[in-house]
Amino acid sequence: MRIDIVHPGADKLRYEIREIVEVANRIAALGTSIVWENIGDPVAKGEAVPEWIRNIVGEAVRENHSYAYSPTKGVAETRAYIAKERNLEGGIKITPDDILFFNGLGDAITKIYSNLHPRARVIGPNPAYPTHSSAEAAHAGAPHLTYRLDPERGWEPDLDDLEQKIKTHRDIAGIIIINPDNPTGFVYPQATIRRIVAIARRYQLFLISDEIYSNLAYEGSGMQKLASVIGDVPGIAMRGISKEFPWPGARAGWVEFYNRDKNAVFDRYARSLLHAKMLEVCSTTLPQQVLPQVMSDSRYYPYLAERTARYARRSARATAAFGAVPKLIAHPAHGAFYQTVVFKKDALNDRQTLSLSPEAAALIEPHIAHATFDQRFVYYLLAATGVCVVPLSVGFNSDRDGFRMTLLEPDEAQFDKTITTIVSAARTYLASNN
Numbered sequence: 001m002r003i004d005i006v007h008p009g010a011d012k013l014r015y016e017i018r019e020i021v022e023v024a025n026r027i028a029a030l031g032t033s034i035v036w037e038n039i040g041d042p043v044a045k046g047e048a049v050p051e052w053i054r055n056i057v058g059e060a061v062r063e064n065h066s067y068a069y070s071p072t073k074g075v076a077e078t079r080a081y082i083a084k085e086r087n088l089e090g091g092i093k094i095t096p097d098d099i100l101f102f103n104g105l106g107d108a109i110t111k112i113y114s115n116l117h118p119r120a121r122v123i124g125p126n127p128a129y130p131t132h133s134s135a136e137a138a139h140a141g142a143p144h145l146t147y148r149l150d151p152e153r154g155w156e157p158d159l160d161d162l163e164q165k166i167k168t169h170r171d172i173a174g175i176i177i178i179n180p181d182n183p184t185g186f187v188y189p190q191a192t193i194r195r196i197v198a199i200a201r202r203y204q205l206f207l208i209s210d211e212i213y214s215n216l217a218y219e220g221s222g223m224q225k226l227a228s229v230i231g232d233v234p235g236i237a238m239r240g241i242s243k244e245f246p247w248p249g250a251r252a253g254w255v256e257f258y259n260r261d262k263n264a265v266f267d268r269y270a271r272s273l274l275h276a277k278m279l280e281v282c283s284t285t286l287p288q289q290v291l292p293q294v295m296s297d298s299r300y301y302p303y304l305a306e307r308t309a310r311y312a313r314r315s316a317r318a319t320a321a322f323g324a325v326p327k328l329i330a331h332p333a334h335g336a337f338y339q340t341v342v343f344k345k346d347a348l349n350d351r352q353t354l355s356l357s358p359e360a361a362a363l364i365e366p367h368i369a370h371a372t373f374d375q376r377f378v379y380y381l382l383a384a385t386g387v388c389v390v391p392l393s394v395g396f397n398s399d400r401d402g403f404r405m406t407l408l409e410p411d412e413a414q415f416d417k418t419i420t421t422i423v424s425a426a427r428t429y430l431a432s433n434n
């Protein structure tokens, strides 16, 4: 090449949640059946989308206008429905023009960071959902800046750490929270969000709240949307249907802008996102067409409540089982459908092993040569048992070792078996060479 054509941020793009699939497929070819615990897709994991939702989609499929482009911001009736619902909840008031649809939040996340001023940084949680941390790091061509979620305190964010970093890094222009959080299942208590809003106000920052799991917060979790506490601070809330309906293949999500009228620079930035979307014409039409009918159906919220009750029960069982291992830390999830387990400090080293067939050992050998400690455990677990989870370090940009599994397995006996398998493998691994 006459000049380098690789973007300086290219090495920052990592999605271990899917990268591990390649290795798992090769383990499967050796005859081990894989228990896929890596991806948060309820449908792929066997949850049935309710028939009444599929019927609504089926009817929309027969409508000719479902095949058309939609307005760049999104279908007008759908944005009107979302704005009305948001305004009924109290808190900040929005109009349909404060809403912008994307092809899933993955698309929204990419655009949010790539359209920021090259100098502007957004600080996010550690551990972090990798699309946010990778896209922000790629935008900056530098490692993602993070504040700590503390596993020793039930994943409460360390707000002193957050404020200290904001003081030190003068380029930080925004804070992101994921609420309910992926991968920890943490739900930000109202007092914590209020303190984060106060920090944003004090340092003149904008806020992003990824609320893709907000309708999957468990009963009693105290879930509060950003809209209810943001006051006059500029902010963006992110929502979608991938996890709720669930319909991840629809590629439909949206952002809500708060307080554009209070800050001209934020308003200009919001308009730049609209213009970036305009270059692509619009987002997927059909999922937007059905959204109001699905979400306003009397069966919708009872259906979500049933699902979250199941996740809460599974998380309670998983927490009890993992918590019984002295070197592991686990907390019950309060929302979303993930279980994260952390290894206590100094629990892992690079001599621990599980017994493997020579073929399986040869297969993971090149991967563990440069692996982080938790990644090494994850490869051994995969090769020895077929259970495919995601390491926290490389999978979720975390400075703590651990792993994430899902709470999605619909077969309760299989779910319990997976937990028992991981617990037993972790005990053997931890005891193997200390």
Ligand SMILES: Cc1ncc(COP(=O)(O)O)c(C=O)c1O
Binding pocket: 040, 103, 104, 105, 106, 107, 129, 178, 182, 210, 212, 240, 241, 242, 248, 251, 252, 253
């Ligand atoms: C926190 C979070 N945000 C965004 C996304 C992306 O969702 P979408 O399917 O809308 O691209 C995910 C997917 O797992 C997620 O966990």
